[in-house]
Amino acid sequence: MTHRNRRRGWRKDYTDAGIFGDWGGWRGKRDMLLNVMHTVKAIYPGTFDPLTNGHLDLIARGAKIVDELVVAILRNSDKGTPLFSVPEREEMIFEATREFGNVSVMTFDGLLVEFARQQGAKAVLRGIRAISDYEYEFQMAMMNRKLDPELETLFMMPAEKYTYVSSRLIKGVFQLGGDVTALVPPLVVERLKAKVPNRRG
Ligand code: PNS
Numbered sequence: 001m002t003h004r005n006r007r008r009g010w011r012k013d014y015t016d017a018g019i020f021g022d023w024g025g026w027r028g029k030r031d032m033l034l035n036v037m038h039t040v041k042a043i044y045p046g047t048f049d050p051l052t053n054g055h056l057d058l059i060a061r062g063a064k065i066v067d068e069l070v071v072a073i074l075r076n077s078d079k080g081t082p083l084f085s086v087p088e089r090e091e092m093i094f095e096a097t098r099e100f101g102n103v104s105v106m107t108f109d110g111l112l113v114e115f116a117r118q119q120g121a122k123a124v125l126r127g128i129r130a131i132s133d134y135e136y137e138f139q140m141a142m143m144n145r146k147l148d149p150e151l152e153t154l155f156m157m158p159a160e161k162y163t164y165v166s167s168r169l170i171k172g173v174f175q176l177g178g179d180v181t182a183l184v185p186p187l188v189v190e191r192l193k194a195k196v197p198n199r200r201g
Contacts, residue, residue, distance in 0.1 A: 040122050041119065043072050043116050043119060044058065044059060044072065044126075045074060045126075048167065049084055050083065050089060050188045050192070051167075052165050052170055052188075053184055053185065054162035054163075056096055059071060059100065061156050062154070067102060069102060070121065071104070071106070073105070074107075074108060075108065075109040086107055096187060113151055125156065126155055127156055129162070129165075170183060
């Protein structure tokens with residue numbers, strides 16, 4: 001049962017039990033109740049060039065604790081020429097996250113806090129793999145807090161087996177003929193093979 005279906009199930013139980021009593025029609029009262037329910041939407045931003053199993057692990061963890069998770073690809077990254085176009089990255093993430101009922105994929109440019117505000121998101125999700133990630137992530141979180149004190153940053157750690165995995169290393173290793181099949185989703189391996197056809201995947 002998907003996350004959304006589970007929530008629908010909750011509503012049905014309560015409406016069937018007559019919780020709305022003398023308030024009149026249950027539909028209107030149900031909507032009143034849902035309006036005051038606390039739902040949390042979070043943004044998981046990044047360049048995702050390409051998506052790795054570490055990213056996917058974090059998406060799975062995030063999707064368990066928030067109601068809605070938006071994976072947001074930065075369009076105007078300053079990381080140099082990307083291997084995959086933004087639409088290609090969007091497609092890969094969309095396919096790899098199909099199984100999650102509460103995960104969507106979007107793109108953005110400009111300030112992350114502005115995008116989060118437009119989306120009505122309360123939090124930004126970021127992964128910390130090792131101490132070396134901490135300083136950069138801390139600076140970003142503090143800057144985002146300065147820009148929007150209402151927006152919280154949630155840090156989560158991926159599974160240990162992915163702590164050394166990064167998109168940059170995946171591209172480098174694959175381009176030199178290394179095997180990355182355990183480190184990225186199979187559809188990403190296929191896309192890598194199509195981009196770098198003469199190397200062993
Ligand atoms: O995958 P990355 O490169 O670690 O993701 C970095 C990202 C996209 C989260 C960061 O560069 C970002 O939020 N850029 C948007 C511009 C912005 O808001 N800058 C101010 C925050 S320091």
